[in-house]
Amino acid sequence: MKIVIFGGTGFVGLNLAEVLLARGHEVTLHDRSPLPPAAQRSLADYRERLKVVQGDITDAQGIDALMAQGCDAIVLGAAVTAGDDLERASPARVLEINVMAQIPILLAAIRHGVRRVINLSSASAYGAAGQRHRILDEETPCDPVSFYAISKFTSERSVARHAELFGGDFLSVRLSAVFGPWERPGSVRDTPSLQFQILAAFARGEPALLPAPGIKDWTYAPDVAEAVALLIEAERPRDRLYNISSGVAWSALQWGEAFAALHPGLECRLVSPGEKTVIKLHGGDRAPLSVRRMADEFGWRARRRAPCSGRS
Template identity: 90%
Template sequence: MRIVIFGGTGFVGLNLAEVLLARGHEVTLYDRAALPLSAQRSLADYGARLKAVQGDITDVDTIDALVAEGCDAIVLGAAVTAGEDLERVSPARVLEINVMAQIPILQAAIRHGVRRVVNLSSASAYGAAGQRHQILDEETPCDPVSFYAISKFTSERSAARHAELFGGDFLSVRLSAVFGPWERPGSVRDTPSLQFQILAAFARGEPALLPAPGIKDWTYAPDAAEAVAVLIEAERPRHRLYNISSGAAWSALQWGEAFAALHPGLECRLAEPDEKTFIKLHGGDRAPLSVTRMADEFGWRARFGCAESAAAMSAWWMQHKEWI
């Protein structure tokens, strides 16, 4: 298949590109940022099957021309992943990129006969409902609170409404607490995972001191990418919304301890009351996401738990130490 990933040189986009290329597809990455040199080297063996196009997500004419060249699937991955600080600075930008910028892409997909569109949403769409339920499935009523959560929930509804009006094959996925290779903070992403922050402390030669254990249904990015690839390739998905999660809750502290055990001299622990830590929690506790829909329909389950992802990330880190 020929697949265009908007936001393709970002964190999730690069993981998805790796998985899709490994499965034999042709991938075009559209992003304002260039393909990083480390990723260029890592993906060089795929040759002409990988193409990177620099452009703004709000450039309607360029995007329409790109889609008109022909593609089988589109992934809507461009987003402002905003914490409270970024929300305060530019709430309009969050809504502009996460909701409004998608509409011309959806309309281009309809106009040019794109077979499948997958919108990357977030578990944050559940919002305050995450504190009222023991597990969150796709039928749980959402109660988004932050601008980011509101924008993600709205993006799902917008994609579904376009599909109803124009007959497009559009899906949304809610990604839960993703971490792993190619993650980096930036001007449109100010909520790095606890795992990234742990590795950043290690890279500075410091112990990773956590303010709290950080329990979530953490999802290793290659797992999330494989789930999205399954949905891209699926002949006739039965639903328009799917949760993607490891399906099990464990702590970032436990992960950091497992990673440190693989590298003598590294230390990850909770900060003492009188110790300062630069590691920040983003978002409160919430219930884990149910992955029953993905498991029952496609047989998909995450392959990486806490120990497995720590070992995999250790191997990746040894090859890409300059990244963090």
């Protein structure tokens, strides 16, 4: 298949590109940022099936021209992943990129006969409902609160409505607490995972001091990419919304402790009274996402479902 990933040189985009290229697909990465040098080296063996297009997600003409070249599927992965600081600084930008910029892409996909569209949404769409339920499935009523959560929930509804109006084969996935390879903060992403922050502290030669254990259904990015690839390749998915998660809540503190135990001299622990730490939690505790829909239809479950010392 010919697949275009918008936001393709970002965190999840690069993980998905690796998986799709390994499965034999042709991949175009559309992003404002160039392909990082490390990714250029890592993906060098796939250069004949990999294309990088630098462009802005709001450039409707440029995107239409790209769609006109022909593709079988697109992934809407370009987003402002915003915490409170970024929301205060540019709330309009969050909504512009995460919702409004998708509409010209969806219309171009319809015009040019794109077979499958996957919208990468977020578990944040559940919002305050995450504190009222023990587990969150795709039928749980959402109660988004932050501008980011509102934007992701709205993107899902927009994608679904376009599909209803124009008959497109469009669906959304809610990704939960993703960490792993290719993660990096930037101007449109100010919510790095605790795992990323732990490793950054180690790289600075400092102990990783966590303000709390950080219990979430942390999900390894390559597992996320495998699930999205299955949905891209599926002949006819039964639903328009799927949760992608490890399905199990576990502690980032335990992960950091396990990593430190394998590397003498490293320390990961909770911050003591009176100590300061630059490590931040982004979002409070939330119930884990149910992945029964993905498991029942595709036999998919995350391969890494607990703290491990693997590549991160």
